[in-house]
Amino acid sequence: MVDLAASPEGAEAAIVVDRFCKSYNGRRVVDELSFSVRRGEVFALLGPNGAGKTTTVETLEGYRRPDGGSVRVLGLDPIRDAARLKPLIGVMLQQDGLYPMLRPREVLRLFAGYYRQPQPIDQLLERVGIDPGTKTICRRLSGGQKRRLALALALVGNPQLLFLDEPTAGMDPQARLATWEIIRDLKAQGVTILLTTHLMDEAERLADRVAIIDHGRLIALDTPERLTGVDSATVLRFVAPAGLDSRALAALPGVQRAEEVRPGSYLLETAPQSMPAVLADLTAWLRDRGITLTELRVGHGSLEELFLRLTGSEMRE
Structure with a gap:
């Protein structure tokens, strides 16, 4: 299920990390x-x-x-070839570092001056949901507005590769969804995106592949579907009113076992090849009885459950 080889499978790689090591004060962190x-x-x-x-x-x-190993970004060494690489990448830092006394348009115009062919400033501000004519200085922007401006700053140079560090932290649900759409649009345009986030649903919905690291080592790498077991799913979980007839559910074609694991929470087991038919039969069975389905999940669990299983549930500083 988990691919640790990290092979680009013949595709040209935008980033290659090869046996990379880094230590601080004698402690190896990567x-x-x-x-x-x-x-x-x-x-x-x-x-x-x-x-x-x-x-x-x-x-x-x-x-x-690096203290050991090597990294390559767009075929370049990030330090030795910095002058060639910087115009090709965009960076959205977790700490915004905006000029506190400037207005958003002024900050974006300043950053646009670093690039030969920047994006139109006003259009970009509107794209991230900021009024180009606002007089509010950066220091007085809300946390979500600061994150959206930081995203605009990362995009202004039309990067080939985008680094997004906790891109939707502090955003309200509407801004979060809008940011997800921007990320999907960038992918459709061929932009490569490296995303770090603590929001597992964000990674599950946006990422083509997910890498999980702990104590500086790679412990899982695959598509979200394979990591969560959707591709080879034998388990279907759903939430509906308590007290449904488990025997009737178990009698659905292809269902091997049905159980109400706790009031209102149900589990069905089937063979992977039977899952599409079981999904269709289950929803039809519920519809015919006027039963409302409030949650449905295919697979062994969520990405968050896998993450906690691999890295532990204890809090860390």
Whole structure:
């Protein structure tokens, strides 16, 4: 189920991390980490606090130098080839670092001046949901507005590769969905995106592949569907009113076992090849009886459940 080879499978890689190591004060925080990111994909890099995510991303961006191994970004060395690489990438930092006394349009115009062919400023501000004519200075923007402006700053240079660090942190649900649509549009345009997030549903919905690291090592890498078992699903879970007839559910074609695991929460087991038919039969069975289905999940669990199973549930600083 879990692919640790990290092979680009013949596709040209936008990012190659090869046995990358990094230590601070004698403590190794990244330990022979290897993975690759294909051009044009959304790649989510996940891990608990202290797992080595930030060190890895900052090294790819050219802010840190590997102690061992190597990294390549768009075929370039992030430090030696920094002058060639910087115009090709966009970076959305977790800490925005905006000029506090400037207005959003002024900040974006300043950053646009660093690029030969920047995006139109006003259109970009509107795209991220900020009024180009606002007089509010950056210091007084809400947390969500600051994140949206940081996204605009990352996009202004038309990057080939985009680094997004917790892109929707602090955003309201509407802004979050709008940001997801921007990410999907960028992918459709061929932009490569490396995403770090603590929101598992964000990674599950946006990423083509997900890498989970812990203690500086790669512990899982695959598509969200394969990691959560959807591709080879034998388990279907759903939530409906309590007290449904488990015997009748077990009698549906293809169902091997049916159980109400707790009031209103049901589990059906089937063979992977039978899952599409079981889904159709279950929803028809519920419809014919006027039963409302409030939640449905195919697979062994969510990405969040897998993440906690692999990395543990204890809190970390």
